[in-house]
Amino acid sequence: MSGARTPVGSAERGTARQTVTISFAGFNRAWAAWIGDRLERRGIRVVYMRWDSPAGIPLVDSLRDLQLAEGRVLIVVSEWYFQLGPRTHEEWNAALREVAAPDPARFAAVSVTTATVPTAAAVLAPANLTNMGAEEAERRLLDRLDLPSDPLPDAADDDRRGPRFPATMPEVWGGVPRRNTRFTGREPLLNDAYHLLQGAEQGAGVLTLHGMSGVGKTQLAAEYAYRFGSEYDVVWWVNAEKRVTYRRVLAELAPKLGLTTGAEYGERLRAVRDALRRGEPYGRWLLILDGADEPDQLWDLVPTGPGHVLITSRNPEWGEHNSRMLEVPVYDRDESVAFIRRRAPRLTPAEAKQLAEALEDLPLLLDQTAGWLNDSDLSVDEYIQLLEGGVDRDVVKVSADFPLAFQTAWSILLNNIRETVPESVALLRLCTFFAPGSIPVRLLKEMPVDELPEQIAGLLNDPLLWNRAINQLRQYSVVRLESHETSGEEASPGESLYVHRMVHQIVHKDMPDEDRRDFIDVVRRALAAADPGRPTDSRLWDQYAEIVPHLKYADVLKSTDRTVQRLVLNCLRYMWFTGEYTSGITLGERALAAWRELIGEDHPRVWEVTYHYANLLRSGGEYVRTEAIERAAVEYLRRERGEEDLDYLRAASGLAADLSALGRYEEALQLTERLYSVYRGLLGEQDSRTLNALNNLGFSLRLLGRYDETLDIDRRTLEARRQLLRGRHPWTLFSETSYAIDLRLLGRYGEAESVQSKNLRDHRLLMGADNPQTLRAELNLALCQYRGGARESAGRLFTRVLERYERKLGEAHMQTLAAAVSQSCYAREHGDIDRARETSESVIARYEMALSPSHPFLVGARANHALILRSVGERDHALALIEQALVDMTAAVGENHPWTLGCAVNAAALRNLVGDPESAAELSRTTVTRAIESLGRTRPLTLTARIALAADLRALRDRRQAEKIEQEALSDLEATLGDQHVHTIAARSRTRPYWDFEPQAT
CATH class of the missing domain: 3.40.50.2300 (Response regulator)
Incomplete structure (x- = not known):
């Protein structure tokens, strides 16, 4: 048979x-x-x-x-x-x-x-x-x-879902590079990756493939997608080298998932993350984050849920962000030999082994070298002789990551490319004046063609030559195209040209000086031409985010071209609006030093860059440094140009902001009042700069506790900005948040929450969920909900806002600390006293490092901490701390400031608690009198002081007077807040009220 x-x-x-x-x-x-x-x-x-x-x-x-x-x-x-x-x-x-x-x-x-x-x-x-x-x-x-x-x-x-038929793609598939038909080996790594992801608990399926450049992490991730893709409903590939690119590409998944959202990418991003977290409409999803070398910039955006996340990175710090780690080494020698023989079939096994040993088994270099070696007449022996010093150039170590003489290997490869399509080398050299990684083809193709070097002009003007050059580079794996959805090989304006870091470094080093001068000038002009020109327009922020990484590599700070310098200023403005303070400070500092030398100390653009640099420093919390810069500018410009010069006025406005940040509120108020008057006289009421001055005046008044005046100013600023700018301009939204803060501080909680809820939605749509200005709005909404009685939703919001502040600005930033103060107060009152104490102690320690000992923020944080000590039974320590806070706050802002009155309310409570009712009642009477005089009878803080006085009188057994004061206060509480408000209910049940300090950080 x-x-x-x-x-x-x-x-x-x-x-x-x-x-x-x-x-x-x-x-x-x-x-x-x-x-x-x-x-x-x-x-x-x-x-x-x-x-x-x-x-x-x-x-x-x-x-x-x-x-x-x-x-x-x-x-x-x-x-x-x-x-x-x-x-x-x-x-x-x-x-x-x-x-x-x-x-x-x-x-x-x-x-x-x-x-x-x-x-x-x-x-x-x-x-x-x-x-x-x-x-x-x-x-x-x-x-x-x-x-x-x-x-x-x-x-x-049979309801179980088995593997999908391999010839059928997952229902959603996007961005994955074409499958590498030369992929070799890596079987243990692929199996390990599969089992680590499949064996992870739900919500913890995150794995990072990490290793040095050129080791093949991206190819391994792509092979994983093809090999195991049939087990997923969604496979989505994201270029994660930059946060902005990651956000945009992940947001593009929204329509693929059938999610109904607006066109704004922030809204789409939130919808995608929520859908992935819930596993709806697809629970079996694979997200691949390629080139995620900065985990601190991305980890907060990594989705959780029933699916899997595969990350490629050179950075092993992903292990600190709940990711399993799998190191990708160079090839095993057998894998190298097998790969070389596929790439270069003419080589024998012995020759392949010889070449693998010479190139130290690094996949990227094996790919490039074997590719062109297969097409040349050069023997492996001859090539290795060249590699070991047979060419007329120094053999250098390009990077500590690469212990091989890559410079020599690349010289050989580039000579080969130059002989066939010389324009390929010109294109590659041009690319090295952009940042390594993804270079948008649009930036190359939209270069102004007039006065370009001949080799570049011909390349950009001839589509056939352009594609020949790119295909030549692709053939030897020197570059790759980032867009993989098109059917052809042509680079379209929507695509990116990916240049590996190693390639970028070597080509940039190996370049004639003449080419270097020509190409850097071309790229500078290209970046300037790509400047959208409106850094305050959030719709253009993606374009700025695309430009900023390239500024360093084009060395734009050495250019005297006005359009290039204007680009730098616009990028600084963009970085300030988007909260990229650290990067902005670095750029601003370098620009200020470079331009002072290049165009002179008193050039208008030097004063402009000083203004942007100081804004970034101040927003980053560097108040002492900023004050020194602004004060020097103010003194110089006043002396040289007078007090009506616009550069002087702008510097003086910055100085006023510094004084406010340093706790010198009366000085700041005097300066902002004078500046508003001068701006109004020079430019009129409706000029944007005048409105900025009016906004600053309102902030100065708020810090001094003059909330009624602040409300009036912020309302005027808001209405004028709505007319002059637009309803969703960042400054208009900022004024609307300020107006909502004023309403809340005045006890108009319902109105405040209504305004703030709408304002927060607009912030998220316009500026994104993690912009510092959006977080300011979200923190105020949490406080509105908390004061309004929606304690549970406020608690969730406090936690979320603090986490995002810490990720965006860091744990020590003033805005982060303001959020931490509120979160600590909430935790103290709602059962998590250990967390409240830990947070409070951390806040105080960070304030002590950053602020003067008498700063109101530090004093107020200590006043809050006294309440925590009271709650854990450390009464004597608590009393001593609050009494000192009362003295210090009085000295800092005066005896009638709401913050001082609040400290007095808490001090009276602690005096009562430790058995000193006479002193407590005396302090409470004084506090009520001052609160009524400075704030009015029905302000929340005044009502708190009146209820507290009734409690102190009751402790003295003066029941009749206590009853009278209590009933009057209850009647006012019901009239202002309602009979079911938490404060009214607490007062009715005779729960002693306390006051929480809230720092007014910008």
């Missing part, structure tokens, strides 16, 4: 469960998983055996070992199966004839390729599964194994 097919399993097994061993190349794992699932549904026991064929073991022996497998052996035939080793077709033909042909009952096969395979594979009689649907493929598979193909009787009740 030679050649006859027999059913799965052997006759002597009788009724034993039938077994099929599936032998497959790792590249075809998706096929093996689908085939196994189809068989298991029919009661077949399946054993998976990934085929490996070590070069040191004769192929015949490996096939004989396969005969030892249980049951029938089903081989998944593809070119990958026969290339492992790698083995020649002649070897395979001989082995198949010797092992498989005599034993047809043990071997069966299915073919999943249309490529050429060894002719002797015919002895396996493979059933072809290509170019057909899942149903027909399953029928052919079952027929090949002599299994019935009738529908399963319980198929309708």
